[in-house]
Amino acid sequence: MTDLSKLPTGKLFINGEWRGPLGTGTHPVINPATEEFICQVAEGSAEDVDLAVEAARQAFHSWRNSTAQMRRELLNAIADGMEKRKEDLVQAVSQTLGCPEHITRWLHVDGPIYAMRYYAERTAEMEKTEKAGHSVLFREPVGVCGFITPWNYPLHQFVGKVAPALAAGCTMITKPAEITPLQDFVMAEIIEEAGVPAGVFNLVPGAGSEVGAALSAHPGIDMVSFTGSTRAGVEVAKAAAPTVKRVTQELGGKSPLIITPDADLEAAVRWGCEDVFINSGQTCTALTRMLVPAERYDEAVEIARQVAEDIAMGTNENAFMGPLSSARQREIVRGYIQKGIDEGARLVTGGAEVPSGLEKGFYVKPTVFADVHNDMSIAREEIFGPVTCLIPYKDMDEAIAIANDTEYGLSSGVWAKDAESAMPLVRRIEAGLCFVNGGEFNYDAPFGGYKRSGNGREFGEAGLGEFIELKSVQLPA
Template identity: 50%
Template sequence: MRNYMKFYIGGEWIEPKGAKALDVINPATEKVVGKISLGSAADVDAAVKAARTAFDSWSQTSVDVRIAMTLKIAEIYQKRAGEIGEAISEEMGAPAWLAGGPQAMSAVGHLMTAVEAMKNFKFEEDKGGSHIVKEPIGVCGFITPWNWPMNQLAAKFAPAILTGCTIVHKPSEIAPFSAYLFAEILDEAGLPAGVYNLVNGDGPTVGAAISSHSDIDMVSFTGSTRAGVEVAKAAAPSVKRVHQELGGKSPNIILEDADLGPAVAGSLATLMMNSGQSCLAPTRMIAPNSKMKEILEIAKKAVEDWTPGDPATAKMGPVVSEAQWNKIQGLIEKGVAEGATVVAGGPGKPEGLETGYYVKPTIFADVTNDMTIAREEIFGPVLVIIGYDTEEEAIKIANDTEYGLAGYVQSGDIDHARHVASKIRAGYININNSQMDFSVPFGGYKRSGNGREFGEHAFEEFLELKSVLGYNPAAAA
């Protein structure tokens, strides 16, 4: 049983200011596996004061000092990656292979990618007789999600500290264990007091306090579009910068010239690997009607490899919570009611898995893009397959969504794939199920958010621009 009742503020583990306890549930067993404190606005205020004090000195450190600190953090993190993987599996149900691999190790990828980008980053430049400076924005509020807890924290943390900012962080109260371990790593690394501060809590209390706090200069939020709107509203009166990575309903266009086996099975793996709980998952497969029979056969066969079970040994674990399970079940039932055909899976729990928030990996065919399951983000292991007759129709379906986080194209002709990719209105396009790239910008169009993460492009989110006129009088003359 984990007992994480203190907050990390100003370089110390301190008692919350009158917080109440919250049980943390293992989604595979439905048992309580730990307790955390739910903080208050007073706890946020204490964290902000610590971060503001630390900013005065941390913002003036050299790039070399900040790089050295980031490398030390990465070194210690790797030594404790096994612990972090165990915590992630326990708190949000990721299977061991995923929790200890991509889930835990993505943080190292972000830290090291950001360090390499920072080595060549320019904070100053001359323009005629003037001078342009990029300065750290200040105290940053982080509100991170449960689905990729370390990936999303590291993607924000690395550019923030490397640019000289300080942090107040609220992890998801559903999956808080890994963030607690991360704070221990920062403490062991000797990160100066107040540069990073951890306050557990829920969205309506701690999340709202971070978003609205007048002495927080920017807030970076990852989560649902609905919650992102509330963050932006709370932030508006203080006119702080708001960075958001929100929901998705990503299209995956299977072109006529695609190699159907790897195209369909590879796309299905991308969707299923985190029990469908990834914002960029290719949840809408847009497939040619002329090859629909073969595509359905491949998909049905491929999904058999994604049998859910005990996270210690299975390829797929449960979804994160009872509330999430109920939401997914409601949308699966909605798909059936609206006339989609269940190719695999369907409502209810898998046979033999009555305990735990397990969902049957589900595939729907005969889906039209106006159905609820094609419009709403399900955030579970559910694939909808939509047919098309012409390429123009496929592109139109792909863009007929309020979201624009990611898009996928499958083709045997790279020039053809590039052409179709250029037509998709989304921020992160993947051709032929390519590997993730932490060095290129990640973020969305439309209701999928604003701003970008990853690599050097993330630095700009944490910097202010200052123009100094008359800086170079000789050049102006």
């Protein structure tokens, strides 16, 4: 097992150097599967953010003018470093988030390595020009960026911001979530070893109320990218508004999965349940509202019960689901389970009780609710735990109405007889993503939502576009 205690968690990475924070605050990191202490992480301050922004602004002048080939080589060197230290990254995420190692490897690490190489191959986009009548269009980097990343997919979201920003020629300051910060320290070491110039990448861990707020409001930052709750995203946008900086946000979701009458019900329900239970339900795109034809509802509920009760819990090689990320998150999920019962939903399986044999760790049973109405709290609010709700519908118009009756619009799913017959439904759902018949996440495609699920896109060509300013040069006609 990787010794995470060797990481320089008592320091910040600013201007190419590991240095002590200006304050004395620290934050403990706990293994949610064992409740054991892992390490203390230094907490940066607004003054540390000032230093990091100054370093990033100074570095931007030369980094923005670096060649696409230079940036391509550096991003590939970072990807090589990630491959070399893959087990460190697996352990950093698994031990702090609680996701079993064998799942962490493909769910949390393989994709980000691919994405880093993806953006290495797109650095040349910044050197392309376009004609528009008598004008020429240039692409330029947006500037100094502040990144606030979440705890549920910490490496995934780190790379989703850092890789395209580096490719575009931006400089940056990143703030990891307090409970899952260790992969950022591994990445900082990898970036340093790859030879990225000093000041281009800076790491300032700390509290959202301190470091996150300072990044959002800082006049020296040109763009802030935030992933987290809608509530916190609103505060980030408010703080950023006075300086008119660009803001991109990937926020909450309460996503529907529509199963059509002619679908393979067994396959659809099984996939839908596993989509919610993977990563212990801590996935913003989780399809937590399963919409089922009324005439097949009882059958679907029974399949969901069997799937949930067959889920292996723990952190060993046979486990599908680990603990929740923290004691606080466990209590939030337990509270929603009780609220579902209080509001009249039928608890099919699971519940708030401690799972047998898992008294240590922040575990919650895979939970299935039936007889759910779309006006219940468990159908409207993001639970962020292994809880799925089955809702019946009488016809497709009602299914679409229920699916779109939400303030969110991040993700969705349709399981139909085949992909072709699903497409008319896909076009009617108000969401930025749609998974059809079990389709997998694609790093080549844009990721982001409608409505209160945020604005902007990550990954794919659109992810690079978020870090680009277009300059229009008017030539003599």
